[in-house]
Amino acid sequence: MTSDPVLVVEDLTMHYATRAGPVRAVDGVSFSVERGQSLGLVGESGCGKSSIAMTLLKLLPDNARLVSGSITLNGVDVVPLSENQMREHRWDRISMVFQAAMNSLDPVYRVGDQIIEALEAHSASAPRDAMERVRELFDLVSLDPSYIRRYPHEYSGGMRQRAIIAMALACEPDIIVADEPTTALDVIVQDHILREMQAIQRALNMSMIYISHDMAVIAEVCDVVGVMYAGKLVEFGPTAEVYARPIHPYTKALMSAFPSVRGEKHDLATLPGEPPDLLDPPSGCAFHPRCAYATDECRTSIPPTAKHGDQWATCWNPVADVDSE
Amino acid sequence: MNGSSGISNPPSRTLISAVNLSKLYPVSEGWFRRDRSFIHAVDGVSFDLARGETLGLVGESGCGKTTTGRMLVRLTEPTDGQVLFNNESGDLEDIAHLKGAPLKNFRRRAQMVFQDPYESMNPRRTIFDTVAEPLHVQKIGDHSERFERVSETLSMVGLTPPSSFLFRFPHELSGGQRQRAAIARALVMNPSFVVADEPTSMLDISIRTGIMQLMGELADQLGISYLYITHDLAVARYMCSRIAVMYLGKIVEMGETEEVLRNPVHPYTKALLSAVPVPDPGADREPVTIKGSVSVPVDPLPRCRFYDRCPIADDFCRDNDHPPLEDKGAGRLAACHKA
Ligand SMILES: Nc1ncnc2c1ncn2[C@@H]1O[C@H](COP(=O)(O)OP(=O)(O)O)[C@@H](O)[C@H]1O
Ligand SMILES: Nc1ncnc2c1ncn2[C@@H]1O[C@H](COP(=O)(O)OP(=O)(O)O)[C@@H](O)[C@H]1O
Ligand SMILES: [Mg+2]
Ligand SMILES: [Mg+2]
Numbered sequence: 001m002t003s004d005p006v007l008v009v010e011d012l013t014m015h016y017a018t019r020a021g022p023v024r025a026v027d028g029v030s031f032s033v034e035r036g037q038s039l040g041l042v043g044e045s046g047c048g049k050s051s052i053a054m055t056l057l058k059l060l061p062d063n064a065r066l067v068s069g070s071i072t073l074n075g076v077d078v079v080p081l082s083e084n085q086m087r088e089h090r091w092d093r094i095s096m097v098f099q100a101a102m103n104s105l106d107p108v109y110r111v112g113d114q115i116i117e118a119l120e121a122h123s124a125s126a127p128r129d130a131m132e133r134v135r136e137l138f139d140l141v142s143l144d145p146s147y148i149r150r151y152p153h154e155y156s157g158g159m160r161q162r163a164i165i166a167m168a169l170a171c172e173p174d175i176i177v178a179d180e181p182t183t184a185l186d187v188i189v190q191d192h193i194l195r196e197m198q199a200i201q202r203a204l205n206m207s208m209i210y211i212s213h214d215m216a217v218i219a220e221v222c223d224v225v226g227v228m229y230a231g232k233l234v235e236f237g238p239t240a241e242v243y244a245r246p247i248h249p250y251t252k253a254l255m256s257a258f259p260s261v262r263g264e265k266h267d268l269a270t271l272p273g274e275p276p277d278l279l280d281p282p283s284g285c286a287f288h289p290r291c292a293y294a295t296d297e298c299r300t301s302i303p304p305t306a307k308h309g310d311q312w313a314t315c316w317n318p319v320a321d322v323d324s325e
Numbered sequence: 326m327n328g329s330s331g332i333s334n335p336p337s338r339t340l341i342s343a344v345n346l347s348k349l350y351p352v353s354e355g356w357f358r359r360d361r362s363f364i365h366a367v368d369g370v371s372f373d374l375a376r377g378e379t380l381g382l383v384g385e386s387g388c389g390k391t392t393t394g395r396m397l398v399r400l401t402e403p404t405d406g407q408v409l410f411n412n413e414s415g416d417l418e419d420i421a422h423l424k425g426a427p428l429k430n431f432r433r434r435a436q437m438v439f440q441d442p443y444e445s446m447n448p449r450r451t452i453f454d455t456v457a458e459p460l461h462v463q464k465i466g467d468h469s470e471r472f473e474r475v476s477e478t479l480s481m482v483g484l485t486p487p488s489s490f491l492f493r494f495p496h497e498l499s500g501g502q503r504q505r506a507a508i509a510r511a512l513v514m515n516p517s518f519v520v521a522d523e524p525t526s527m528l529d530i531s532i533r534t535g536i537m538q539l540m541g542e543l544a545d546q547l548g549i550s551y552l553y554i555t556h557d558l559a560v561a562r563y564m565c566s567r568i569a570v571m572y573l574g575k576i577v578e579m580g581e582t583e584e585v586l587r588n589p590v591h592p593y594t595k596a597l598l599s600a601v602p603v604p605d606p607g608a609d610r611e612p613v614t615i616k617g618s619v620s621v622p623v624d625p626l627p628r629c630r631f632y633d634r635c636p637i638a639d640d641f642c643r644d645n646d647h648p649p650l651e652d653k654g655a656g657r658l659a660a661c662h663k664a
Contacts (some may be wrong), residue, residue: 173532216602
């Protein structure tokens with residue numbers, strides 16, 4: 001496959017300044033997303049998934065400090081851009097879908113008008129064309145056109161999430177970042193929405209970043225997956241390979257703790273302890289206090305990258321075969 | 326057992342039975358023009374729970390799981406039906422409308438664990454005060470006995486050493502530790518029955534398994550029966566020997582968990598099951614065949630609750646009452662005219 005990356009993230013580090021010191025929410029993260037590809041970021045709460053999403057869009061709170069790294073979107077590093085310059089990229093080139101519970105829709109405006117506003121802010125299209133586009137978008141996300149003129153509170157949770165997806169698609173971005181897009185929804189609605197998002201993504205050859213704590217959702221919709229722990233990517237690779245033979249003990253532990261409704265009913269593994277505090281993450285490999293394979297070097301030294309084909313993990317004691325140097 | 330007939334003389338291993346339980350809530354004025362409209366939150370639900378058994382109650386949000394659970398521990402009074410509880414003397418007592426001292430007495434035996442331990446705890450009270458509260462209400466023991474009992478219970482739920490947790494406040498605990506404290510509060514009275522309402526759905530996966538295993542071990546050690554409420558069929562698979570699937574206030578299918586998951590009978594159970602994603606990138610799921618989404622059962626028509634969304638419904642389903650929950654063979658119960 002010839003490489004055509006839409007997004008290249010290199011050594012991204014973002015801290016939150018707090019009175020107790022910096023919270024290392026994103027810590028030296030690198031990855032890229034090819035055109036038409038879907039990347040999953042999976043990890044437990046507080047590991048920095050949403051922080052990555054907000055950093056990619058440069059929608060950061062005042063106490064956030066972009067410490068280092070680059071975010072190259074279609075060949076342009078957006079890190080040095082001013083907010084005004086960034087606005088030209090947001091929606092147009094990169095857009096986002098947040099968790100349904102977080103209200104990205106303004107309750108006092110009709111949903112159709114909110115989408116038209118987003119369209120008009122980013123293109124010179126005439127109002128009539130904009131209305132036509134809203135109809136197309138509603139059709140794309142399977143919303144009844146009669147809802148264009150309704151208010152967000154008249155929508156069910158699933159319909160609201162569809163409207164938010166329609167808005168994210170409005171300017172045909174190259175990549176959409178979806179942060180827990182179906183977490184607040186029931187499974188049947190989740191299933192409909194995930195299938196629709198996949199179909200749209202394929203039809204438009206768009207790239208996606210799905211963020212989820214749910215290993216099963218990621219397994220279903222992502223070509224490649226990155227596993228996060230304590231602000232870092234600890235494993236990365238094609239989803240099928242990472243799930244079949246995890247290299248990192250944390251990935252393996254997550255996998256064997258995850259219950260499934262289908263297949264053999266294997267015993268669920270428990271992980272001792274709790275995820276670390278990012279104000280003061282453990283030395284060496286941050287996972288070492290909970291890791292069954294930890295050795296002295298794990299406690300003291302940053303782990304090396306262990307590779308296997310397109311798959312890699314940062315670990316001193318890989319739990320699957322890796323390529324020799 | 327049949328959805329519309331009461332149970333006389335449940336076998337003695339039955340701890341608690343719901344018999345035709347219903348809960349209607351009046352619709353707040355202004356929503357609907359009609360004078361008296363009701364949400365049929367739970368509508369004629371019957372099941373037995375054996376001693377030491379864990380029955381799962383599954384279904385999408387709004388189907389009536391929490392309301393059912395609250396009625397069984399009498400945090401909500403049923404509109405109709407009975408809750409038969411097998412008390413110490415082996416008699417069946419209908420606790421559905423208990424008041425005063427008998428209700429307080431029942432509370433020693435039946436407790437509830439909620440989804441969000443943070444919401445169910447007073448942020449200004451220490452873990453000791455929180456866990457000791459039922460003892461205080463029931464006027465059990467003096468201070469040092471309560472101290473002893475609370476410490477024991479904290480150890481039992483894995484908050485060890487208890488001394489390092491007793492005088493902390495809820496916000497000083499992690500999510501998993503808070504849920505353990507909530508379980509301790511439910512167990513401090515040594516109840517025989519616990520309703521666990523989504524006890525792990527706010528917890529991360531690496532913490533969740535520990536809580537699930539703890540609850541399972543406690544059930545074995547202490548002979549507790551759980552009504553385990555969850556929207557997650559995969560969790561139910563690990564926690565429950567039997568499950569009941571609810572849809573709009575009705576139980577639509579009930580049976581052995583593995584059997585139901587392997588071979589669902591009701592079209593709603595089939596849809597629900599095929600919608601659950603699996604953590605295996607190679608797995609292929611059948612497409613979900615139902616349309617629309619869950620509504621609110623306000624004054625439902627006298628027909629199958631699932632009619633509007635059912636892929637196999639016909640005129641018979643349209644023109645007849647909601648079907649009874651009946652035996653479809655091998656102990657499987659389902660409420661469907663066509664299955
Ligand atoms: N504005 C903020 N100020 C300080 N810390 C924050 C802020 N936002 C998030 N954090 C902390 O950053 C870490 C990562 O959070 P987040 O990116 O939301 O994780 P996730 O999305 O994986 O749950 C957590 O420890 C969280 O408490
Ligand atoms: N106190 C209440 N007043 C009015 N309606 C209620 C009340 N509690 C629950 N309901 C309604 O009853 C139905 C069942 O709710 P619930 O038992 O909470 O379902 P679940 O736990 O399965 O999500 C829902 O339609 C809900 O809106
Ligand atoms: Mg998040
Ligand atoms: Mg509930």
